[in-house]
Amino acid sequence: MKGAIGRAWNVLALVLISLSPALAADPSARVELDISKAGPRAVEPQTQQAIRRDYRVAWSSLAQALESNSADPLEGPFVGTAKQWLGDTVASQSRVGMTSHYAGQTHKVQAVFYAPEGDLIELHDVAEFQLQISDGGKVIHEQHVVVNYVVLMTPAADRWVVRELQAVPQF
Amino acid sequence: MRKLRLIAIAAFSLASLLLPCSAQKLVTPVSAIAGEDITISTTGTGKATFYLSGPGVANKRDVTLGDEIHLAGTDLKIAGAYVVILCADSCHGSTFYVKGSKPTSLALLVHPSRVPVAQSDAVSGVAIPFDRFRNMVLEPVQVNFQLTAANSAPVSHQIRSQNGIAWFRTASEKKAGKLQITATLDSVSSARVLQQVASDPCNLRIKGQRTAKGIELETEPVKDCSGNPVPDGTIVTFNLSGENGKTTVDAPIKQGIARARIQAQGPQSVTVASGVVMGNELRIGGQP
Numbered sequence: 078m079k080g081a082i083g084r085a086w087n088v089l090a091l092v093l094i095s096l097s098p099a100l101a102a103d104p105s106a107r108v109e110l111d112i113s114k115a116g117p118r119a120v121e122p123q124t125q126q127a128i129r130r131d132y133r134v135a136w137s138s139l140a141q142a143l144e145s146n147s148a149d150p151l152e153g154p155f156v157g158t159a160k161q162w163l164g165d166t167v168a169s170q171s172r173v174g175m176t177s178h179y180a181g182q183t184h185k186v187q188a189v190f191y192a193p194e195g196d197l198i199e200l201h202d203v204a205e206f207q208l209q210i211s212d213g214g215k216v217i218h219e220q221h222v223v224v225n226y227v228v229l230m231t232p233a234a235d236r237w238v239v240r241e242l243q244a245v246p247q248f
Numbered sequence: 249m250r251k252l253r254l255i256a257i258a259a260f261s262l263a264s265l266l267l268p269c270s271a272q273k274l275v276t277p278v279s280a281i282a283g284e285d286i287t288i289s290t291t292g293t294g295k296a297t298f299y300l301s302g303p304g305v306a307n308k309r310d311v312t313l314g315d316e317i318h319l320a321g322t323d324l325k326i327a328g329a330y331v332v333i334l335c336a337d338s339c340h341g342s343t344f345y346v347k348g349s350k351p352t353s354l355a356l357l358v359h360p361s362r363v364p365v366a367q368s369d370a371v372s373g374v375a376i377p378f379d380r381f382r383n384m385v386l387e388p389v390q391v392n393f394q395l396t397a398a399n400s401a402p403v404s405h406q407i408r409s410q411n412g413i414a415w416f417r418t419a420s421e422k423k424a425g426k427l428q429i430t431a432t433l434d435s436v437s438s439a440r441v442l443q444q445v446a447s448d449p450c451n452l453r454i455k456g457q458r459t460a461k462g463i464e465l466e467t468e469p470v471k472d473c474s475g476n477p478v479p480d481g482t483i484v485t486f487n488l489s490g491e492n493g494k495t496t497v498d499a500p501i502k503q504g505i506a507r508a509r510i511q512a513q514g515p516q517s518v519t520v521a522s523g524v525v526m527g528n529e530l531r532i533g534g535q536p
Binding site: 117158162165166169170172173177189190192194196197199201208210212218222224227229243244245 | 303
């Protein structure tokens with residue numbers, strides 16, 4: 078009986094560890110998008126879904142790029158300034174042997190501006206994740222981070238793309 | 249004596265645990281401006297490795313603890329969160345923010361490129377100020393949108409940016425022609441031009457007569473409700489209804505007038521339409 082209880086605790090412990098955001102290996106991000114304050118144009122439900130989907134893909138791609146030091150995942154989800162600086166970060170990290178690992182991402186996103194013609198949306202994202210910076214495979218910094226991002230997204234041929242991604246101390 | 253030795257060992261162990269934590273520290277600025285140099289203070293003694301990780305940059309270098317670390321503005325061009333890490337026996341990190349500097353350019357989006365005249369809320373403009381490194385300027389700034397059309401006084405809208413964006417929406421003018429929209433912020437400006445075109449036809453009227461070759465129909469000069477000529481190529485539809493049935497003919501406007509010649513026997517009732525606009529009705533007899 079005692080052995081059975083012990084095994085059950087071990088299984089529960091393993092499940093909890095696997096669910097821990099800090100240790101999760103899954104690079105995908107969780108995104109909640111609130112459109113109630115968007116204006117002057119109202120965000121249609123389908124547009125909301127598309128933006129939420131594409132913003133989540135963008136963050137998963139960002140995490141992949143900065144962990145693998147490859148700019149390939151940035152192709153598609155990012156354009157303009159955001160793509161430029163992310164590409165520069167990947168190149169710099171690669172040059173000095175550093176990597177960044179983003180785990181357990183959650184994004185509470187609020188749309189604060191949707192252009193009258195629907196060609197630009199501004200988002201405020203309160204992003205939360207476990208950031209791990211390594212040098213040559215050795216972890217030199219690990220921190221649970223809460224960062225505010227100002228984001229500009231524009232529609233492309235088949236998706237919404239991130240054009241600006243700027244961290245700010247507060248909105 | 250033995251007690252003293254134990255106390256000394258315990259004190260040394262405690263000190264060795266605490267010292268690496270207190271030996272090296274980083275003092276970062278509360279915030280910095282994009283492109284401007286900053287200095288980070290360190291405490292402690294000995295050698296360490298300093299890391300900088302931020303938007304667009306990742307680098308490392310050897311430093312001496314206790315010295316100041318100078319970060320060049322070229323490494324701090326992108327606004328955002330930067331992490332600095334100092335590693336000796338152990339690593340200690342700190343985060344600081346870089347803000348955008350003064351606005352040096354304005355991105356201006358204007359819609360639509362062609363707009364019918366006299367439509368409410370038909371023209372809109374969105375301006376986003378950027379600094380010289382293409383960071384968004386998030387502090388509120390006053391943007392002046394000036395709308396200039398030929399033969400009319402310019403109209404201005406003073407808009408204070410919110411969350412880095414200034415925007416306006418307004419009605420199109422009554423007169424067709426070019427409309428220039430200029431957004432200005434201090435000495436920075438950006439301009440776009442859109443075309444205001446005639447709206448739907450208004451008071452569409454036709455006249456017609458029977459000739460030996462059939463019925464000849466033509467409109468009066470087709471204009472919108474503001475008096476602007478409707479563009480050539482706009483389709484006008486003539487509908488004839490007589491004893492032998494109905495006939496429909498589409499004719500494009502040429503030099504302001506749409507014309508049609510139709511073979512039709514007997515008396516005819518003729519109506520005209522363009523888009524959703526109906527014109528007058530005409531009755532034409534069976535003999536020329």
